[in-house]
Amino acid sequence: MFQIYHSNKLDLQKDLLVRLISRHPLSDPFQPETILVQSPGMAQWLKLELAETLEIAANIDFPLPASFLWSSFTAVLDDVPDRSAFNKEALTWGLMELLPLQLSRTEFAPLQRYLEEDEGQYKLYQLCGKVADIFDQYLVYRPEWIASWESGDDLPDITSSQPWQPILWRTLQQHILGLGLSHWHRGNMFNGFVTALNAGQFDLTLLPARLFVFGISALPQNFVEALQALGRRIDVHLMVCNPCKYYWGDIVDPKYLARINQRWLSKPGMSVETLTDSYHSHGNPLLASMGKLGRDYLHQIQDLAAPEIELFEDCDRASLLQSVQQDILELDDPSSERVLDPEQKRVLPAEDRSLQLHSAHSPLREVEILYDQLLSMLDEHADLSPRDIIIMMPDVAAYAPYIEAVFGNAPFDRYIPFSISDRTLQQESPLLQSFLRLLGLPESRVTVSEVLEILEVPAVLRQFSLDSDRFERICRWIEACQIRWGIDADQRVRQGLPPFEQNSWRFGLRRMLAGFAMGQSDSLWHGIDPYAEIEGLEAEDLGQLAEFVELLEFCCERLQQEKPVSGWFEVINDILQRAYQPDEQDEILLSQIRQVLEKLQQQLSDSHYQQPLSWAIMRDYLIAELGNSRAGQRFMVGAVNFCTLMPMRSIPFRVVCLLGMNDGVYPRAIPPMGFDLMAEHPRRGDRSRRDDDRYLFLEAVLSARQTLYVSYVGRSVQDNSPKVPSVLVSELMEYCQQNYRLDNDSDNGTLIQQLLTEHPLQPFSERYFSPDSSLFSYAEEWLPLLRQQGNTEQSFMTRPLETEPLEDLELTDLLAFARNPVKHFFQRRLKVFFNRSAIELLDEEPFQPDGLTLYQLKQQLLDAAINEQQDQCFERIVASGRLPVGIAAELQTRKLRRDCQEMADKIRPHLDRPERIECQLVIAGTPLNGWLTGVHSGALVRYRAANAKGRDMVQLWLEHLVLSASGYRLQSYFFGLNGRHWFDPLEKERALDYLQEWLNAYRQGLCEPLPLPADTAWVLESKTLEKDQERAVMEAQKCFNIDSYTQLGESRDLYINRVYPDYSSLGPRFVALSELLYQPLALALQQGDGEVDDE
Known part of the structure; x- marks a missing residue:
């Protein structure tokens, strides 16, 4: 049985799921229920809801679509491998080996030109990764193309602009089959799967007893057809979150319709009368503009002609937010009369705050404003808890530091529990970040800032027997010895720069070692100016610094050589052992690195790829893999949840907050590859990041039960110039303006003013604490500062301290x-x-002395000139690294030396x-x-x-x-x-x-x-x-x-x-x-x- 359920609320679908499970239990109590979800977040929410309703949620599997279908293919089809030879990673390495052999063919001329002067096959690796990604998309969305190519039909009408693609695919397929690997891939498995299901020649017990498909907004066409075929053998319940109770598959975005009409009328001989009626299907503007993803999915479901059950629930229009949701549910199309006649608009209570827009000057201010607004909501609604609030943004990693700073440092009486999801291991772990910095040293300038970011990682400090105090001492040595960038002269030459050693790590280390060995010296030693401030037990720290610099040199030299993957395994393990002394948590992270290397080794083995790999390829591979590894996803843990806007985050919350809704940032636009044939020949159901983001915004509007909070950077932090929000926010504001008004709004102009709050630049602005202002703040720590403003006569002390007896006085004290x-x-x-004074560590060699350095140089030169030793002093200053390299030092100090000499000549007779x-x-x-x-x-x-x-x-x-x-x-x-x-x-x-x-x-x-x-x-x-x-x-x-x-x-x-x-x-x-x-x-x-x- 294959049954489709439509509902506008996920809660209703959840209740239906509970009823189906409880009223129709499986015959075998030990067999698990299988609920197909699109994300772990949805699975976590559903587990909690099922446990709350059923009192227990156990023996339930929550697979993702791709993994479930692959396991189903394995159960139904013969000879399906555990790892497909046609997955994206395997395709990449196969293409790496095969593509260079095809470049001499005429069809491959564009690729051949691109790959010219490809050192270390880095450009080849990047190109093969993109081609593999395109082929992987074809397997899902254009399997018939792949089938035609494999049968020898190049489909010239489609591939004329990229004739090399069918040739390359056939070559790749023949290569894989020649290695004795399985011919199955996602393009041909769906047809084989449906055929096998229809034939019934498989073990039915290998499939789940029944399947629920819950909360998935969109699936590829062949996925849906596979689920329908599966429904002929087991019960499949497809639960679709449908925002509208009426059929809306044909509605068109009015702005898109206007663009089509403009193109039509611009053609010769066309007039208004010739416009086709097919473009005139109107509906709710928000649904038409933002709902393309759901509209295409609805088309796919309608084509199945499967039995459908509708479970829609009306909103009561008690607030603006619920009214907008009801408009979408009813497919309400605002008439021109409502737009032009304010009396036709729906009336809202003047105090309505269900939809809030906030304009700030920076992401930090967005988070600070959000914090105060959440405190207000929690105070106003006693039954509202942190777990009822979700906060989403385009990139949670960009906001994570501000979230930690504001929410993490709040005082106890204002603390709101929070968690941050969707950050990768790399983003959360300083250790992994330091490892990737070590990996990037061959092309790095090895600046002081990036090197110290590596050294200050706790596991690195432990490895070199350092602590925070010793680290600060080393920083002061580095500043004093004028270390700026570069290992030594040889490393600079490898980067195509002149062979100078001044201001390098080797330069500074030699100064430290010479100073420790010789002590204070008034002269150079073999051209080295000894730094004599290191003595006694500090020698141990100097030795550890020297060992750390050796590690940097080892990375620069060994990582730039091509090696087979076994060689890379050895070198990277060597780096991990020399750089880190891990604790228990760090050991887990280091094991992640080793697992990535083992994964690469397995991929190359499966693909029979035996060529050595360059450093650039290894670096990109490790960055990509570690960047995709997710940290523990603290989602739905009873706290305010911060997460990235991503598909299937339409879980209902009482308060939904959206941050970073800035123009040009959201919706995100990723241009297609120039050789993507799907972009040249689009179809309904093709995925687009921009369409996905628009639908995500619509889902966020619909999933908010009490309040929708939207914020964006609406003013420049530099000059306070205005900035427009995301086009989606503008559309929402425009829709509200056209269809609603406040009950006390006689001139129809105050709704947007009430919806949008523009906040001042600073959190301590007087506007937040003025009784006449609508703004507010819970940050009472700013009040003393505000009370002092304008009170310049306020004394630092109310009265003098008691007099101390002064028995004697040193002249130095006076x-x-x-x-x-x-x-x-x-x-x-x-x-x-x-x-x-804070340590000032710079990453550039001195080009022009700053004011303090210039004064110090003058004083040194003056003292030396008085003692008639200015030339020797100048040599020491040059050797100290405080002046530019080469002749520039002489040119910049010529007048300075002359002035000091003239001054010394006037002083010397008095001495x-x-x-x-x-x-x-x-x-x-x-x-x-x-x-x-x-x-x-x-x-x-x-x-x-x-x-x-x-x-x-x-x-x-x-x-x-x-x-x-x-x-x-x-x-x-x-x-x-x-x-x-x-x-x-x-x-x-x-x-x-x-x-x-x-x-x-x-x-x-x-x-x-x-x-x-x-x-x-x-x-x-x-x-x-x-x-x-x-x-x-x-x-x-x-x-x-x-x-x-x-x-x-x-x-x-x-x-x-x-x-x-x-x-x-x-x-x-x-x-x-x-x-x-x-x-x-x-x-x-x-x-x-x-x-x-x-x-």
Whole structure:
């Protein structure tokens, strides 16, 4: 018996299935029920539903269509192999061997031109994979073509554009038969299967007692015919999810109809009267536009002339979503009167939220908005649980990081349980990703970033006896040694680049090893600049790094050689053993790699393919196979489920959410291959990714029971320019606008405004927390930030801390306080140390030194020039890898070296007879102790290869005060690129008075962070002396707030920014302190010649 059941709801089909199973049990209680489904997700849902209804769901098989039919073929036909010699993989390797032998024939000229200069047969492998895929499609959708080709008929009317295909197929078939393999393939097995079923000459017990086909939206024609033939021997129940109760196989998309009419009218001699009536079958626009896949399947079923039972259930039109579903069920075609006359439109409650559209600025914002909306739904509907919600998107892997970040880091009181399905092992496993990176090294630049992504995988760290702290230490070594990319000069030559070793892994490793062996050195060793920061037990980490670099070199050399599959098995196993120390979970993943290799070995053995394989072929094969391996599919596990939009996801949920519905992204369009004859000669029932996606969207609309939530990126995150959603979303919005209106909508213009919510760029926007806004957010952590906005007078501290006794004071502490009072307060009093600067690892060799590097180079060259060793210093700088390769280093630093030499010539005369002075003072009962270096011939000399700034001046001033208070009548000099600055000798009593003021400020600075940024205070007071107070304030504000690519103001300092984020927050106290402490400095400072232009 072959019976067809039509229903618009999967729940009804499930109830029917339960009734058939319970009322008509199988005669043998040990024989399993067989339910044919299209996806594991559908099987999981059905298991749960059956268990809930029947109280137990056991001894039930849920095969997929292809595997079930193959097992049925095996049961009915003779000599059916376990693995077909005509499957896609076997066809690929067979074509690899046979196609090159055919290229001399005229018919194969296009292929011969494509395969010219094919190194390692990589292009051949890619082409054979595509051809095998096309042939595999022919076996399913054009079996009569294959039969004709095998009988010698090339079907020239069909194959005229690709005459090589029938020739190649016959050659392939004869080759397979010549190897003694079975002639069965999917093209001829269906006819043989139907014939054998009709003849009845097989063991019926090998087939299931009965078969249910559940929840499958579409099957190829020969699959359906095979199921009908099977129904002559066993009971087959085909349950079709049909969105419409009336026959809709002839309805046409109005937009498609318009295109046809336009083409018709553009022909000469054609008029409106000549349009054929066959194009005028109208129906529901959504069903006509999105339902082609289901429409073609309905045609196939109708052609079977099998008995049908209809189980349709009306929707009650209580909401917009249910009304749209009912329109589709009734094949409702909106009339022109309804479009033009608002009074004819169906009225909706003003508060209807069953259909929601949300526009965001990025995928991250989509997920953040979704989270708040789900919390609202769960609050509003107490009976709604996470398992009632499904969230689908075109590519779940692209959204997975945002989902983990938003849902995974939610606080406990707002946590929503969730699971992510449909990710491959490769996407979920850092270990497999690192293996594929190792596999890709022969054509890689071996950059620092990709190498460290390999090293930081836990199994790799364990293999090289490293942990997170040691890994960070190695990263700092890599940064300091200027490693950027490339193993060594030889590896760069293999990639067609000049043979230079600078900034390579070998270059940096030699610097580390030389530095460890030699220690600190002022000269090069055989052209190597030793990196001397590695000592003691750190040598073990250096050894592990050297061993890891050897692994990289091994991969680069051994993987690029052609080998038979046994050789690849050996090399890859060697890499796995050298690279990983797996735990129990990792061992499962490594076994997946070995299973893929064994699978390849079996395929080549079945195909009798014995040619060596190139690295590129092995890489592509492993990437494809591991990319197809699915991780544990956590689908329907009692949590909110994130998954990819794919066929048979029409499972009913109370809330269905669709993310990433962007124009150009969905529906997905995959252009057919240029030699695909099915694309040249299409038929009803042919599969198309675009048609599949359109039907998936329609199924999502129909499977939502309470709410359909759709979101897309509707604004550019760069410039806020608008972006249109997917054409499917636009069609849905247009349909709703044409057919419905709100009951309080007098001008027929507010429905779309209610359906569509445009969200701001940031999750902490005031609009989310304003009582007058319709937007909302559950993220209460943003509230303190919003309360602070505009409140620049809010103090970092409500009151100063208690005074600490200051028994003595080191000069270094006083100088540190003067340079940055806020930082000194955090570190000295609060014991708070903000994170040190992040490691900056770059993947490109230096082409132009950045600002910090340029300053460091200037200072090194200036120090060397003063000691008349600039040439040796320049050689060390080049050997350190901080400058471009070759002559570019000399050209870029020529003026820099000249400027430093000129500056050194001005400084050197002041640097004779250096001495070190100990200072011991008592100021208002507080001892001040310290040592002063850099005193030369009766003068204190300081210099820096930069323009003098406030922090330089205040340090020189305090040191000058200490010397003067100690009884030394000396001048104090500072040499900078903007000239020479100095203080003349000062009376002891006056110096002590100034130091008393600084000591008072120091005591207060231990109780609270003083608003006294050194550079800004210096600018304010020095400009004030020019009698232009307004300009002085403007210059000070610019100094504090500046934020440009080349310069950052003091407000960007991590410590200062925590207390004083902008100039206005400094307040009037800053002016008073600047006048008290910096005005004497500004009055005493003198400037003279010696100015050097800054580069």
